[in-house]
Amino acid sequence: MSDREQWGSRIGLILAMAGNAVGLGNFLRFPVQAAQNGGGAFMIPYFVAFLLLAVPLMWVEWAIGRHGGKFNHGSLPGMFDVLWKSKFAKYFGVVGLFTSTIIVIYYTYVESWSLAFSFFSLTKEYFGMDTFASMKGFLDSYQGEGTEYFSNLLPAYIFLAITLALNFYVLSKGISKGIEKFAKIAMPLLLFFAVFLAIYVIFFVGTPDPINHPERSVEAGLAFIWNPKWGLLSESQIWLAAAGQVFFTLSVGMGTLQAYASYLRANNDIALSGLATASVNEFAEVALGGSIAIPLGVAVFGVTATITAATAGTYDLGFVTMPVIFQQLPLGNFIGFIWFFLLFFAGITSSVAMAQPLISFLKERFDFNHRKATLTIGVLIFICVQFVVLWGEHGFLNEMDYWAGTFALVIVALMEVIVFAWIFGIDNAWKELNQGSDIKIPIIFKYIIRYVTPIYLIVILIVWTYQEAIPTFFMDGIPEHEVLVRWGARALMFAIFAILTWMVYAAWNRKTDKKQMER
């Protein structure tokens, strides 16, 4: 056993893992998906996918991580290398390093919007912009499109700098003194804010305009999400949407869960801790996420306008629709502050996790000390995020989000379940999963992990390739002025992927590492 850092407490680990999973999607994407795909009936395929796809994948990633940690590996190239005795294994793991690195680049920028808007809520900066169009103009102006409200990008850079500084301050303190300590503060606060907002919406908003719009109420919003539309349940698309939602909600396929799990001791439980992490995420998503944005939107603007707003995209729902709603509420600036600060906490607990695999990689494979590794990643992100700040609105951000933040995740998840259950072997995998476990994992999961989860992922990958990846690759429906910018995003991603691949090659050819690998 090496002298790697360790988690200080089990609760700290679970909160850090849950912080990684809980994000914007819990509060914005889930209610939209539920309402879109059958309302209450969506919960049937959702919980089926949760049990057959999400929970098994979560356990697989924890197990791969803890196993890799025994060999001093905190990132996927090394973890694959010890599971699969092939000289190519480590190169498959590069995709895992790539996804988290690319996502953290654009996600820190999105995170900084939340911080900025929580400040703008308190100061009532956007109050007075009470239409979607004017609020969209405010957001665009903040992002550098137009000078109506902000004359330059200075405010965006100030909040980005604060966000990056906070991220790297937490990361610089290491696992137990940084990430764990922060999670123990941020996660209870996040949940407190979310519970506060859910209680506020359900019990205090009611029907804001009972004379002119008696049909616009919080109950109508809850009905929009939960009343079952049975006719949709027979459509395969609904089952696929449910699988997609549970897949994304737990942040699998990014290499972050594995990185965190690599700091466990060999005999630490992963079965119960993994399930506890998933349960916190599901609570935040189903009970809290379904009770805030959409019910509030329906209560203030009605179903049709809420659907239109949600269709414009998750970012627009969060940063355009919600601020307009807050202006209609008593103490709206305070409620807005709570909402955006909630999103900020949800974001930062995820972004620190996304930077961790690369930090571990630099420390373990290139002998960087912690300070140097954190500083290197900080500089890398600061340089790369410039492209997102300057061209994010022109498709740069969406292009990165699609290829690294959506499509590549399914590929990573499929690779790891095949490597773990088929190449490492299901008997070894089952033994690894149960080592030190505090709960007995039902034996049926042995077969689910081996057969059902990979098949589920293959189906998702095939359908998404056909429905989304091919049209996205050929830029179907993309405005002419975005094409060059999107190719720029692809060039940056390709360059980062190539550099990571070279680094893996170089790391395994270093003399010190060769000795270790031959061990």
Next chain:
Amino acid sequence: MPPGIEKLTRNKWKDRIMEYDYLPYLTTEGIIFMALGWAFVIGLVSFTFYKVLKAKPDTKNEGELNEEAIEE
């Protein structure tokens, strides 16, 4: 959950979802689904945290296995 938030919420669902008549109140079925959904997640989080808090931290010996589960 950071990724995928933009693209996959943009699926072309608006026309289909607009076809439905939305009742301004929760039906009995809606209440049941909402109650079951909440009960499931609250039950799961309560169960797991009860077990976590009940389990003694870090008392296992290195390499100790859940033999019962493995033998199955």
